[in-house]
Amino acid sequence: xxxxxxxxxxxxxxxxxxxxxxxxxxxxxxxxxxxxxxxxxxxxxxxxxxxxxxxxxxxxxxxxxxxxxxxxxxxxxxxxxxxxxxxxxxxxxxxxxxxxxxxxxxxxxxxxxxxxxxxxxxxxxxxxxxxxxxxxxxxxxxxxxxxxxxxxxxxxxxxxxxxxxxxxxxxxxxxxxxxxxxxxxxxxxxxxxxxxxxxxxxxxxxxxxxxxxxxxxxxxxxxxxxxxxxxxxxxxxxxxxxxxxxxxxxxxxxxxxxxxxxxxxxxxxxxxxxxxxxxxxxxxxxxxxxxxxxxxxxxxxxxxxxxxxxxxxxxxxxxxxxxxxxxxxxxxxxxxxxxxxxxxxxxxxxxxxxxxxxxxxxxxxxxxxxxxxxxxxxxxxxxxxxxxxxxxxxxxxxxxxxxxxxxxxxxxxxxxxxxxxxxxxxxxxxxxxxxxxxxxxxxxxxxxxxxxxxxxxxxxxxxxxxxxxxxxxxxxxxxxxxxxxxxxxxxxxxxxxxxxxxxxxxxxxxxxxxxxxxxxxxxxxxxxxxxxxxxxxxxxxxxxxxxx
Amino acid sequence: xxxxxxxxxxxxxxxxxxxxxxxxxxxxxxxxxxxxxxxxxxxxxxxxxxxxxxxxxxxxxxxxxxxxxxxxxxxxxxxxxxxxxxxxxxxxxxxxxxxxxxxxxxxxxxxxxxxxxxxxxxxxxxxxxxxxxxxxxxxxxxxxxxxxxxxxxxxxxxxxxxxxxxxxxxxxxxxxxxxxxxxxxxxxxxxxxxxxxxxxxxxxxxxxxxxxxxxxxxxxxxxxxxxxxxxxxxxxxxxxxxxxxxxxxxxxxxxxxxxxxxxxxxxxxxxxxxxxxxxxxxxxxxxxxxxxxxxxxxxxxxxxxxxxxxxxxxxxxxxxxxxxxx
Numbered sequence: 001x002x003x004x005x006x007x008x009x010x011x012x013x014x015x016x017x018x019x020x021x022x023x024x025x026x027x028x029x030x031x032x033x034x035x036x037x038x039x040x041x042x043x044x045x046x047x048x049x050x051x052x053x054x055x056x057x058x059x060x061x062x063x064x065x066x067x068x069x070x071x072x073x074x075x076x077x078x079x080x081x082x083x084x085x086x087x088x089x090x091x092x093x094x095x096x097x098x099x100x101x102x103x104x105x106x107x108x109x110x111x112x113x114x115x116x117x118x119x120x121x122x123x124x125x126x127x128x129x130x131x132x133x134x135x136x137x138x139x140x141x142x143x144x145x146x147x148x149x150x151x152x153x154x155x156x157x158x159x160x161x162x163x164x165x166x167x168x169x170x171x172x173x174x175x176x177x178x179x180x181x182x183x184x185x186x187x188x189x190x191x192x193x194x195x196x197x198x199x200x201x202x203x204x205x206x207x208x209x210x211x212x213x214x215x216x217x218x219x220x221x222x223x224x225x226x227x228x229x230x231x232x233x234x235x236x237x238x239x240x241x242x243x244x245x246x247x248x249x250x251x252x253x254x255x256x257x258x259x260x261x262x263x264x265x266x267x268x269x270x271x272x273x274x275x276x277x278x279x280x281x282x283x284x285x286x287x288x289x290x291x292x293x294x295x296x297x298x299x300x301x302x303x304x305x306x307x308x309x310x311x312x313x314x315x316x317x318x319x320x321x322x323x324x325x326x327x328x329x330x331x332x333x334x335x336x337x338x339x340x341x342x343x344x345x346x347x348x349x350x351x352x353x354x355x356x357x358x359x360x361x362x363x364x365x366x367x368x369x370x371x372x373x374x375x376x377x378x379x380x381x382x383x384x385x386x387x388x389x390x391x392x393x394x395x396x397x398x399x400x401x402x403x404x405x406x407x408x409x410x411x412x413x414x415x416x417x418x419x420x421x422x423x424x425x426x427x428x429x430x431x432x433x434x435x436x437x438x439x440x441x442x443x444x445x446x447x448x449x450x451x452x453x454x455x456x457x458x459x460x461x462x463x464x465x466x467x468x469x470x471x472x473x474x475x476x477x478x479x480x481x482x483x484x485x486x487x488x489x490x491x492x493x494x495x496x497x498x499x500x501x502x503x504x505x506x507x508x509x510x511x512x513x514x515x516x517x518x519x520x521x522x523x524x525x526x527x528x529x530x531x532x533x534x535x536x537x538x539x540x541x542x543x544x545x546x547x548x
Numbered sequence: 549x550x551x552x553x554x555x556x557x558x559x560x561x562x563x564x565x566x567x568x569x570x571x572x573x574x575x576x577x578x579x580x581x582x583x584x585x586x587x588x589x590x591x592x593x594x595x596x597x598x599x600x601x602x603x604x605x606x607x608x609x610x611x612x613x614x615x616x617x618x619x620x621x622x623x624x625x626x627x628x629x630x631x632x633x634x635x636x637x638x639x640x641x642x643x644x645x646x647x648x649x650x651x652x653x654x655x656x657x658x659x660x661x662x663x664x665x666x667x668x669x670x671x672x673x674x675x676x677x678x679x680x681x682x683x684x685x686x687x688x689x690x691x692x693x694x695x696x697x698x699x700x701x702x703x704x705x706x707x708x709x710x711x712x713x714x715x716x717x718x719x720x721x722x723x724x725x726x727x728x729x730x731x732x733x734x735x736x737x738x739x740x741x742x743x744x745x746x747x748x749x750x751x752x753x754x755x756x757x758x759x760x761x762x763x764x765x766x767x768x769x770x771x772x773x774x775x776x777x778x779x780x781x782x783x784x785x786x787x788x789x790x791x792x793x794x795x796x797x798x799x800x801x802x803x804x805x806x807x808x809x810x811x812x813x814x815x816x817x818x819x820x821x822x823x824x825x826x827x828x829x830x831x832x833x834x835x836x837x838x839x840x841x842x843x844x845x846x847x848x849x850x851x852x853x854x855x856x857x858x859x860x861x862x863x864x865x866x867x868x869x870x871x872x873x874x
Contacts, residue, residue: 119837123615138837146616232706238813267814312705313725315815316696380615488632491832491841495636498831499816508726508817525637 065159067101071384073391074105075376076121076131077441081108084434088408095401100390108441111239112318122147122379129382130392132441133183135372136264140177140480142377148182149378149385156184159389162397163187166446171371174478184378184392185371188447190338193358193366193467194258196248197325197333197340200353202228211357214248215300217332221309224331234304234321235330236314236506241321243267244334245310246505248359249297254289255361257474261539262481262531263490269497269523270490271532275367275474280543282536284528286520298504298512305507314506326350337460337467338438341453344460345430356463358470368471370478374443395445402449405442408435421454479542486534489527496522606850609843622840629844638828643852646824650800653739658793660740661747662785666777668748669755685745695738696810728821735811735822739804747792754788755781790864790871797860801849802826825849 082088085106093103109117114137121128122142133139133148142148153172156164166187175183198211198220206223208216221233236242243258243266250256260270261282272283272290283290304310311317325333326346333343340356347354360366376392378385394401407414407422413435415425424433437453456464483490500519509515578585604619609629611622633639664684671677687695702709703724711721724730758781766776805826812822814831829845857873865872 115834115837119839123839141837145614312723313700313815315813316700316704316725316811487838487841488628488635491632491838492636494834495638495828495832498814499819501816502814503816522637527635 065386065390067387069101070097071102071387072105073102073129073384073388074107074127075388076107076109076118076128078109078111078114078118078132078137079439079441080110081106082408082435082439084408084413085440087412088404088435088440091409092395092401092404095404096391096394099394100387102384102387102391104391118142119145119147126381128379129384129388130376130378132444133375133377135370135480139183139372139375139377140482143177143180143182144482144484147377147380149380149382150180150182151184151378152181155385155389159386160184160393160397163393166397168371170478174371175375177480177482182377183372183375184389184396184444185375186373186444186446187397189369189371189373190443190447191467191471192336192338192369193360193463193470194244194247194334194336195340195356195358195463197322197335197343197347198355198357199331199347200355202331203355211355213252214245215252218304221304221307221331225308228328228331231328231331232311233309233331235311235317235319235324237317237320238315239318239320241334242314242502243505245304245332246297246301249300250293251359251361253293253296253362255363255365256290256293257367261476261479262483262486262535263494264481265494267497267502268490268494269501269519270493270528271535273476275476276361276363276365276472278475280475280539282532282539284532285523291516294504295512295516298507298509298516301505301507302509302512303507310507312508315502326352337463341438341456341460342430342436344457345455348455348457349430354457354459356459358463358467360470364470365472366470367474368477370473372478372480376444395442397446399449402442402445405440406445406450407437408433408440416451417454420451422451423454476539476542478546479539481535481538483531483534486527486531489531492526493523493528493531496526606843606847608840609847611840613839625840629838629840630848632832632841633829633845633848636828636832638823641820642823642825642828645822646801646826649735649824650804652736653804654793654796654800656736656740657743657747657796658789660744662751662782662789664744664748665751665755665785666781668752669781670773670777681745681748683745684748687742688746690742692804692806692810695742695807699734699738699811725815726817728818731812731818731822735807738811739807742807750792751785751788754785758784787871790868791873794857794860794864794873797856798853800856801853805830 089104089106096102096104109121118131118138119142122131122145133142156167156172163184167185168187171185171187172181175181175185196214198217202220202223203209205227206219208220211217224231224233234241234245236244247256247258247266251258255274255276256272257275259266260268261273262270269285272285273280274283274289285291285294301310320334321330322333322335322340322343324330325343326349333340335343337356337358344354344356358366376396378388382388395405396402403410403414410416411425413425413428413433414437415423417423422437424430430436452461452464496519500515500522503509504512504515504519608619608622610624610626611619612625612628613619613622617623668677668681671680701707703711705711705721705723705725708721710724714721722730724734762780762784763776766780771779802825805824808822808824808827809830812818812827815822825845825848829842833842861872861874
């Protein structure tokens with residue numbers, strides 16, 4: 001028995017070691033192959049442009065791109081797939097097949113998984129042709145990691161003629177990272193402004209006629225606390241709402257863009273700027289006006305938190321206030337003028353009168369969205385970048401395609417009224433619509449083809465019409481910080497923020513001044529000064545190139 | 549002394565026997581027990597694909613990873629990727645938290661599993677035994693995401709069931725999500741709740757394997773139930789216990805990321821008490837998605853795990869050679 005055991009052990013050891021050897025071979029092999037492909041590729045980066053220009057000269061000779069071979073294009077978008085997607089995709093594919101002999105396969109990365117799955121999809125590099133891209137969604141980080149295919153003007157001319165005809169030259173420039181363009185930015189940056197929604201009935205009871213700033217909401221909250229036991233005045237979620245009331249309060253003091261300049265992450269800390277300051281001075285958290293504005297906002301939040309106006313644990317709450325609002329669980333809904341439409345519709349359906357108010361800087365402005373706010377990028381490993389671009393040209397810039405991918409199927413998901421407004425077909429409600437507008441992740445399409453909705457309230461319509469007057473471009477609107485040299489510091493700042501900054505924004509700290517001091521000392525330890533130096537260098541570079 | 553001599557004799561005998569039949573090498577062994585080895589093949593393949601081949605990826609911890617050059621082609625950066633972790637000022641805190649929590653988990657899990665297994669083995673009503681076992685096993689199938697939703701709905705300050713019940717008795721609600729104290733108890737409790745069913749099956753198998761004659765003899769000698777448990781059952785499942793603990797130590801540096809992340813999330817108030825290596829790294833790197841830096845933490849954990857396993861095994865070897873893993 002012992003012998004057998006020992007023998008068995010020796011043999012399994014042998015097996016294991018051979019496995020090890022094999023794995024070493026495997027590793028070496030893949031190393032080799034990647035090396036060889038690498039040696040080919042160092043030339044490839046340069047040749048890809050020459051390649052494409054060759055392709056374009058080819059195409060211009062034939063004036064027609066070759067579509068003889070059918071291809072399947074795989075794309076990744078963000079959010080959840082709407083229920084009606086399969087039918088819409090069928091129709092989309094019928095059209096694509098006829099026009100460019102291609103079919104589309106769409107995958108969705110859920111909101112909760114974006115940060116982990118998005119880089120993974122790109123890193124695996126298999127079976128992905130295009131992905132949603134935006135400056136707020138790792139665009140610069142992934143571009144510096146070579147996750148995207150570099151694009152040039154010739155490719156746009158050849159494969160995306162409609163897009164090329166429409167797009168502003170500034171957009172191409174804005175999308176450059178280290179001198180190369182990796183993104184196809186939308187031709188119509190969103191005209192949207194952040195806003196909050198209140199209930200008219202509660203406002204009346206609280207004696208609130210008009211709101212001019214967020215800090216005036218105290219009586220509104222007190223009224224909810226008094227007469228609506230099941231409603232939390234500020235029922236914040238862990239992703240979007242958490243720092244939002246704080247942002248509104250800070251914005252009463254200076255034009256704060258809701259996120260530090262370096263990471264662009266609203267849940268992080270870093271260095272700041274007054275986005276309306278034409279000189280573009282970079283500010284640390286202890287400089288004015290940042291410090292006093294943050295302390296002012298944190299003080300009010302603490303007061304509200306202590307009075308029970310804020311839910312005690314927003315970190316574990318996954319339902320956004322705008323989704324709780326119509327159910328009477330949140331007194332305020334936070335969103336922007338585009339994504340709030342569903343909330344307003346749901347509230348109207350339940351007979352709740354609403355009041356919307358935009359987030360504005362002290363001078364009454366909001367940041368105009370940059371070109372990079374919504375876009376799409378071609379994955380570096382795409383096998384059919386040409387056909388993918390052609391498909392995207394149709395999806396983004398052809399009116400019939402835009403209506404299909406953005407609104408769904410006519411007569412089933414939407415209809416146009418005789419005066420050209422968007423409405424739901426007979427018998428379909430917002431609850432039963434399987435393909436709600438804007439929900440399918442096609443945020444980069446040409447929004448000039450979209451129509452106003454028939455059920456907008458007067459209050460919303462007023463805001464909608466005023467939006468374009470609010471919007472002004474920020475000093476640093478197209479600036480994207482390249483954090484390559486300060487990655488470690490950025491990681492630590494993010495970590496400091498979750499422990500010492502978020503409690504300040506929620507108001508759950510014991511003492512605002514002490515908590516703020518702790519935050520500052522932790523930020524110093526995390527290396528904020530190095531981030532600031534690096535950012536200042538890049539910022540002045542940006543301002544110089546902009547002045548040209 | 550004499551036992552030592554004996555074992556030395558036995559070892560020598562084995563050696564001699566092996567030397568005397570050198571012609572019957574690996575091939576002969578393979579032919580004789582081919583079925584056993586055939587059964588081993590899937591396991592070997594599994595570990596080769598999922599454990600040994602990916603090991604080569606550990607080089608990523610020392611590289612500035614970019615997608616075009618791939619894992620092996622990206623440039624080397626030495627120990628740069630490790631900087632952020634040790635500069636975070638929390639390296640020691642999270643390492644300590646990771647080890648302390650996992651030691652508590654492992655201890656609680658072992659004790660409760662054995663207790664549950666012993667109780668189950670003493671139950672004679674078959675249907676009751678099965679029902680109990682099933683209910684104990686069920687939490688194993690519930691993911692931490694779901695558990696966190698349960699817990700949130702039980703414990704949250706405003707709408708939680710606990711708060712509602714307290715309110716019913718006119719007691720003030722307790723704010724569990726901003727007090728670290730509750731979590732020192734809650735986390736091990738939830739861990740045990742989730743894993744005890746699984747653990748008790750392992751120990752129950754060991755108990756069922758004990759020769760019934762031993763118990764019969766003890767009964768004849770007039771042993772009480774309690775004596776049978778402490779003098780027979782527990783000593784006889786000790787080998788199983790040692791192996792399971794040693795295997796459990798292998799997970800000690802990376803215990804239950806899901807649990808901490810889902811239950812605590814980004815809750816800054818609880819963080820000093822509940823931050824483990826995995827959650828720190830995850831939180832820091834979510835925004836940058838830097839694979840090199842993430843691997844550096846994995847590397848750090850692996851090295852610590854290796855040290856802990858070697859140490860534990862060495863200790864076991866010193867006391868009882870037969871029960872050591874290697």
